Amino acid sequence: MKKKIYLYIQYLLPKLLITNFFGYISKKKLNIITTSLIFLYIKIYKINMKETQNPNIFYYKTFNKFFIRKLNMNNRPIDNNKNHIIQNTDGVINELGVIKKNKLFQFKGCQYSLYNLIGQDNNINKIFTNGYFINVYLSPQDYHRVHMSCSGILFKMIYIPGKLFPVNNIVSENLCNLFILNERVIFVFKTSFGFMIKILIGAQIVGSIYTSWYGRIIPPRKNKIKIWNWPYIDNFNKKDFIFLKKGEEMGYFNIGSTVITLFPPKTIKFNPILKKGLKIKIGELLASII
Template sequence: MKKKLYIYIQNLLPKLLITKFFSYISKKKLSIITTFFIFLFIKIYKINMKETKYPNIFYYKTFNKFFIRKLNMNNRPIDNNKHHIIQNTDGIINQLGIIKKNKLFQFKGCEYSLYDLLGQNNNINKIFTNGYFINIYLSPKNYHRIHMSYNGFLLKMIYIPGKLFPVNNIFSENLCNLFILNERVIFLFKTSFGFMVKILIGAQIVGNIYNSWSGLVISSRRNKIKTWNWPYIKNFYKKDSIFLKKGEEMGYFNLGSTVITLFPPKTIKFNPVLKKGLNIKIGELLAYII
C-alpha cells in the first residue's frame, strides 16, 4: 500500500521542474555548504573516497562535480581477454536474461516491449529480437560514469523524450513499463562480434546525460525524438567516425540512473555468477563471446 501511494504521489509531482531545480543547485558553488553536503553524502552512503582520482573533498567546488567524480582506474582492472565482454559501470543488477521475442522482463507480471524501448525503431528492433539484455541500476553511492564493454564503432545515437520517474527498486519493481516511459538515450555500436546497444535511462533529478565525444546530449527537453549518425566502413576509420576501446569512458549521468545493454541472439553467454541484486564493478567479466 505504501509503495502504491509513493508511486501515486510521484506521478503527481512536477518531475521536470524538480529535476531542473536540483540540477541548478548541484552546480552552484556554495563554498563550505557544498563541502558539508558532500561530507554528509559520503557518510550516509558509505562512499570509499580512496577509490577516487581526487579523494580530498575540498577539491570539489560543486556537488555535481563530486557526483560525477572520476575513479582511480587502477582500482578497476579491465579484463582484456579478447573473448570477454566487461561490465560497463559500477552498480546493481536490476535484471538480466533473454529478450523473449520482443519482450524484456521487468518484474513478475510485467514485461516491456523492446520495440518501444528502442523508440519504435524497427531496424534496430529486428537486430536484438530474441537477444540478451542486462539492466544495471546506479544507486546514489555509485560511480556515475559509463565505460565501453568492448571495442566498437558508434553508428547511431538516439534521444527519446519521456517522463522522469525515479528508477529505484520501488519503481523498477512496481511501475510496469518504467524504462519505456522515461527519457533515454540509445547508443548503437558495431563490434567484431556484432551489434551492441547501450541505453542510458533518465530519471528524476538526473540533470543531464553526457557523452565523451560531444558533451551534453540534449540541452533542452522537447517532445521529439532526435537522431545522430556516424560513418563506418568495414572496421576502418573514416572521417568523423567514432571508435571507443574496451574500458574507455563513453559518458556519464549528471545525477544517477540506469543503463541497459543489449546484445543480438547467438553472440554472447552471460557470466554464470551474475544474478539480480548482485553488485558489479567496471572491468569485471560480463559475458563470453560465442
Template sequence: MDKIKVELQHWLPKHALTRLVGKLASARLGSLTTAIIRGFIKQYKVNMDEALHSDPKHFGTFNEFFVRELKDGLRPIADGEAVITHPADACVSQFGPIVDGKLIQAKGHDYTSVELLGGDSALADEFTDGEFATLYLSPSDYHRVHMPCDGVLRQMIYVPGDLYSVNPLTAENIPNLFARNERVVCIFDTEFGPMAQVLVGATIVGSIELTWAGTVTPPRGNTVYRWDYPATGNKSVTFKKGEEMGRFKLGSTVINLFAKDKIRFDDSMALSATTRMGAPFAHIKTEENQASE
C-alpha cells in the first residue's frame, strides 16, 4: 500500500487538485462547511479545547478553521535572549549539520541548500557548515508559523515547483522532495547572523500567507521571484521572537537554516519529537556558553 500511495502522487494532477481544494476551502458553504470541519476534527483528532473559538459553527470557511487562533497564553514564548524558540507546532523530521552543502531529507535521501534556496549559491554559502532543522506540520496541528528569534527580513524568494505530499512516507521515498516542491524562502538578519525560514508547499496546500505580503501566489510557471527589503525605514519588516510571520492554508513543512557556529540545538531536539511553538528550539552560541560546553 505504501508503494501505491507514493506512485499515485506521480500521476495525480497535483496543481489542479490543489487549486480545486483551495477554492472549496475558501468557499462559504454554510452548514456544509460546518459538517466538513466537524468531520476533519473527528478524523484527525484535532484538540479544539486549545482553539480561541472551539465551536465549528464559528468558522465561515474551512480555511478560517484551519488557521484558527489559539487561546491567549497557551504557547508561552521561552525567556532568555540566547533562547531560540520553535516556530510551529510540529514534529521534528530531521535536524543537524549542513555537510558539504547538503541537508538530510530522510534515510538515504539528501538535497542541497542551493536547490532549497532557489539556486542562489551565494546565499547558500552563508549557511555553509551551519545547522538545519525540518519540522513537519500534520493536519491536526496549529498552522500559524512564528518567528524563532528577533529578526529583520532581508529577502523573500518564491520558488515554483511540484506539490507532492510532505508526510514522512513521501519524504522517505521521493528524492529531493523539499527542493522540488513549491516554497517561499524568507531570509532574516539576526543578532547572530543570517537565518532562513522556508515554508514548503504540498498537495492541497491552498496557499502560503505571510503577514507582510499576504497570500504569495505569483503567476504559474518556472520563474523564481525575489523581493528585497530594506533594513531600516518604513518599508522594513521586523519581528520580535514569537510574533506570527505566516500561515499554511492546509499543512506542510517549515525548514530553518542557521549559519556556522552560531547555534546549538536544545537538548529536547530529537527525531520524531513533538514541538510546540514558543518552546526552546536552540540556543545562540556565546563566548560564555561555549566555554561551559
C-alpha cells in the first residue's frame, strides 16, 4: 500500500518544477550553507572523500560542483585486457540479461520495449534485438560521471523527451516502462566487436546531462526528439571525429540516475559474478568479447 501511495504522489508532483528548483539552488554559492550541506551529505551517505581528486570540502563552492566531483582514478584500476569490457560507472546493478523478443526485463510482470527505448529507430532495433543489456542505478552516494566500457567511435546521439520520475528502487521495481517514460540521451558507438549503446536516463532532480565532447545536452528540454549524426570513419573531418578510449570519461549527471548499456547478439559474455543488487565500480570486468 505504501508503495502505491508513493507512486501516486510521484504522478501528482510537479517534477519539472522540482528539478529546476533544485538545479538552481545547487548552482548557487551559499558559502557556509553550501559547506554545511556538503558536510551533512557526506555524513548521511557515507561518502569516501579520500577517493576524490580534491577531498577538501571547502574547495567546492556550490553543491553541484561537489556532486559532480572527480575521482582519483588511481582508485579505479582499469582492466586493460583488449578482450574485456569494463564497468562504466559506480553503482548498483538493477537488472541484466538477454533482450528477448525485443523486450528488456524491468521487474516480474514488466518487460519494456527495445524499439521504444531507443526512440523507435528500426535500424538500431534490428541490430540489438536478441542482444544483451545491463541497467545500473547511480544512487546519491555514488560518483556520477560515466566512462567508456571499451574504445569506440561515436556514431549517433539521440535526445528523447519524457517524464522525470525518480529512478530509485521503489519506482524502478513498481512503475512499468519507467525507462521509456523518462527523458533520456542515447549514444551509439562503433567498437571493435560491433555497435554498443549507452543510454543515460533522466530523472527527478537530475538538473542536466553533459558530455565531454558536446557539453550540456539537457537542458534545454523540448518536446521533440533531437538527433546528432557523426561521419563514417572513412569519410570524416578530423575535427568532427569523436573517438573515446576505454576508461575515458564520456559525460556526467548533475544528480544521479541510471545508465543502460546494450550489446548486439553473439558479441559478449557477461562476467558470471554479476547479478541484480551487486555493487560495481568503474574499471571492473563487465563482459568478455566472444
